[in-house]
Amino acid sequence: MSTQRFFKTVKEVFPSIHSSKSNREIAETISKALMNSGLHLQTTTSLLSNLNSHITHLILSNAHLPTQSCLHFFNFLQRNHALTSYNPDLRAYITLICRLYKAQKFAVAKKFLNCIATHDDLRCPVLGIASLVEDDGNEAKIVAKLFDMLFRVYADNKMFEEALEVFDYMRNNGIEIDDRSCMVYLLAIKRVGNVEACLEFFRQMVESGVGITVYSMTTVIDGLCKRGEVERGRELMDEMVGKGIKPNVFTYNTLIDAYSRRLDSGGVNEMLSLMEKEGVAGNVATYTLLIDGLSSSGKIKEAERLFGEMCKKGIEADVYVYTSIISWNCRSGNMKRAFALFDELTERGLIPNAHTYGALINGVCKAGQMEAVEILVNEMQTKGIDLNLVILNTVMDGYFKRGMIDEALRMQILMEKKGFKADVFSYNTIASGLCQLNRHEEAKRLLFMMPERGVAPNTVSFTTLIDIYCKEGNFVEAKRVFRGMEKKGERPNTVTYNALIDGYSKKGKLKEAHKLRDEMEDRGMMPDVYTYTTLIHGECVFGKLDEALKLFKELHQKKVVPTVVTYTAIISGLSKEGRSDEAFTLYDEMIEAGLTPDDTVYSSLACSLHTERS
DNA sequence: ACGCCCTATT
Numbered sequence: 001m002s003t004q005r006f007f008k009t010v011k012e013v014f015p016s017i018h019s020s021k022s023n024r025e026i027a028e029t030i031s032k033a034l035m036n037s038g039l040h041l042q043t044t045t046s047l048l049s050n051l052n053s054h055i056t057h058l059i060l061s062n063a064h065l066p067t068q069s070c071l072h073f074f075n076f077l078q079r080n081h082a083l084t085s086y087n088p089d090l091r092a093y094i095t096l097i098c099r100l101y102k103a104q105k106f107a108v109a110k111k112f113l114n115c116i117a118t119h120d121d122l123r124c125p126v127l128g129i130a131s132l133v134e135d136d137g138n139e140a141k142i143v144a145k146l147f148d149m150l151f152r153v154y155a156d157n158k159m160f161e162e163a164l165e166v167f168d169y170m171r172n173n174g175i176e177i178d179d180r181s182c183m184v185y186l187l188a189i190k191r192v193g194n195v196e197a198c199l200e201f202f203r204q205m206v207e208s209g210v211g212i213t214v215y216s217m218t219t220v221i222d223g224l225c226k227r228g229e230v231e232r233g234r235e236l237m238d239e240m241v242g243k244g245i246k247p248n249v250f251t252y253n254t255l256i257d258a259y260s261r262r263l264d265s266g267g268v269n270e271m272l273s274l275m276e277k278e279g280v281a282g283n284v285a286t287y288t289l290l291i292d293g294l295s296s297s298g299k300i301k302e303a304e305r306l307f308g309e310m311c312k313k314g315i316e317a318d319v320y321v322y323t324s325i326i327s328w329n330c331r332s333g334n335m336k337r338a339f340a341l342f343d344e345l346t347e348r349g350l351i352p353n354a355h356t357y358g359a360l361i362n363g364v365c366k367a368g369q370m371e372a373v374e375i376l377v378n379e380m381q382t383k384g385i386d387l388n389l390v391i392l393n394t395v396m397d398g399y400f401k402r403g404m405i406d407e408a409l410r411m412q413i414l415m416e417k418k419g420f421k422a423d424v425f426s427y428n429t430i431a432s433g434l435c436q437l438n439r440h441e442e443a444k445r446l447l448f449m450m451p452e453r454g455v456a457p458n459t460v461s462f463t464t465l466i467d468i469y470c471k472e473g474n475f476v477e478a479k480r481v482f483r484g485m486e487k488k489g490e491r492p493n494t495v496t497y498n499a500l501i502d503g504y505s506k507k508g509k510l511k512e513a514h515k516l517r518d519e520m521e522d523r524g525m526m527p528d529v530y531t532y533t534t535l536i537h538g539e540c541v542f543g544k545l546d547e548a549l550k551l552f553k554e555l556h557q558k559k560v561v562p563t564v565v566t567y568t569a570i571i572s573g574l575s576k577e578g579r580s581d582e583a584f585t586l587y588d589e590m591i592e593a594g595l596t597p598d599d600t601v602y603s604s605l606a607c608s609l610h611t612e613r614s
Numbered sequence: 615a616c617g618c619c620c621t622a623t624t
Contacts, residue, residue, distance in 0.1 A: 183615095187615085215615065218615070218616080219615070222615080222616075249616080250615060250616050251616090252616090253615095253616040253617070254615090254616060256616090256617095257616070257617070283616085283617090284617075285616050285617035286616085286617080287617085288616090288617040288618070289616080289617055291617095292617080292618085318617095318618095319618075320617055320618045321617075321618075322618080323618035323619075324617075324618050325618090326618085326619095327618070327619065330619095353618085353619090354619070355618045355619040356618075356619080357619080358618090358619025358620070359618075359619050360619090361619080361620095362619065362620065365620095388619085388620095389620080390619050390620045391619070391620075392620085393620045393621070394619075394620045394621090395620090396620090397620070397621065423620095424621080425620055425621045426620090426621085427621085428620095428621040428622065429620075429621050429622095430621095431621090431622085432621070432622055433621095435622090458621090459622085460621055460622045461621090461622080462622095463622050463623070464621085464622050464623095466622095466623095467622070467623065493622095494623085495622055495623050496622085496623085497623090498622095498623045498624075499622080499623050500623095501623090501624095502623065502624065505624095528623095529624080530623050530624045531623090531624085532624090533623095533624040534623080534624050535624095536624090537624070563624080565624055566624080569624080
């Protein structure tokens with residue numbers, strides 16, 4: 001019905017409307033109009049000009065008026081507030097919302113609650129809302145439902161303080177709170193990263209007698225664990241066990257994940273025996289976590305065994321566990337096995353996803369098979385899986401590593417074309433790619449550009465920059481970046497220290513190098529095979545063979561596994577000094593360890609035979 | 615609800 005037509009209708013039916021009518025009469029008139037005209041309420045100027053909060057309330061709470069008519073009336077007011085002198089106020093909202101609840105129109109009711117929560121001019125402390133709700137004389141069940149929903153709405157809108165006010169109000173007034181509503185709050189506050197508040201709220205849930213589920217407990221434990229506070233997560237679990245909540249497989253998985261991340265196999269094993277004791281069976285995610293843990297410490301064979309065990313136990317492998325084990329085989333260079341697993345996955349009717357292709361593409365990139373990479377990239381797109389930023393970064397890195405700069409740049413262009421914004425990985429990949437091509441200036445320029453392009457440099461970015469300065473022999477700048485990165489909230493890691501130590505070692509500044517090694521240990525970072533290799537190489541080059549041998553011995557004691565580069569450094573050091581017996585002993589040891597020597601080892605050894613022992 | 619893909623150092 002058009003505005004004009006309705007105007008006419010109202011005039012015909014109610015010819016005697018005047019502004020002098022009482023509120024009650026006007027409300028009655030409008031209500032009748034709403035009922036008679038089957039709605040599409042447009043209205044007359046005279047009616048509109050008289051509209052106020054009281055009249056609106058009378059209409060909305062008119063029991064003779066169907067809820068649907070109230071809703072239409074309200075929507076009309078919202079849509080046309082340019083025509084009326086009155087905007088629905090909080091009271092109107094509350095009255096309508098209560099009616100909607102009574103009529104079980106929950107979704108619409110929630111929509112209007114959302115308006116109350118988010119519109120600035122409707123915002124009101126919970127006590128204000130409460131008194132309006134009371135005024136309407138609603139039954140307790142409706143009131144409880146309304147506050148429960150209001151609590152959820154505040155949580156959804158990340159209005160945590162307001163949500164807590166509602167929570168407290170409900171608590172103080174004996175209104176029962178649904179655990180599922182509390183979950184909404186827990187998940188929302190966890191999502192914004194406020195783990196302390198998450199825990200704090202959980203405590204309040206426990207205190208106020210909300211029925212705690214293992215789900216809410218696990219959510220909080222996961223929040224703590226993801227922030228690296230596995231001990232507190234563990235304590236919370238133990239505490240709740242004392243209150244009769246039984247952890248389930250999700251709880252255990254969360255803790256296993258956290259313990260694995262900090263390489264705490266003791267913690268992992270403790271969880272596994274607890275599961276065993278409590279009769280909680282591991283699921284495919286448990287196995288995925290264990291497989292990742294083993295693989296990341298190089299025990300890929302054991303990981304494969306575990307994978308077999310899982311299948312034997314009848315636990316269905318899914319695309320996650322396949323992707324994980326494919327990825328680890330790729331990373332250890334076993335592409336044959338990776339592709340076999342990929343076939344197995346599809347034969348089982350599982351659908352590979354972007355992660356699965358990402359793992360494979362990474363493996364093929366690392367193997368330098370860029371033609372095969374292109375095939376995989378095309379294949380996945382044929383299957384309707386879109387390229388993502390991770391894969392583009394991976395492929396770009398692959399091209400850089402093979403020195404195919406044009407192809408690498410093509411990836412960059414493709415990235416833009418696909419609407420991806422270069423992320424910190426992209427920048428780091430390009431910077432290190434340029435470094436490897438000896439284009440240091442461009443790499444530095446790119447790294448300096450990051451902040452103004454809105455990408456915060458991370459530890460890897462700073463490490464790359466430090467490495468460049470070290471290679472240039474510019475220790476002043478290297479140190480400046482090194483000390484400065486912490487002020488920007490990025491902690492140096494073992495690789496950062498290694499880059500610096502390598503810089504100093506190569507320039508013969510062994511004293512500085514050792515000082516840095518001590519510093520990293522003091523800060524809880526253990527020297528790795530790179531640290532040792534770098535120092536050994538430095539000592540050898542500058543004739544301190546016995547220092548190098550001492551380091552080599554220490555490396556074994558610390559259970560660090562030397563690589564072919566480590567052996568090459570020390571063997572060539574010994575050879576240069578004519579200590580060929582020792583050199584050959586180490587050569588045998590290297591072969592024994594299953595390492596494949598490269599040509600430089602042989603020429604060193606040959607050289608040792610005709611060098612005078614000094 | 616938990617678990618899968620990318621970057622830096624010898």
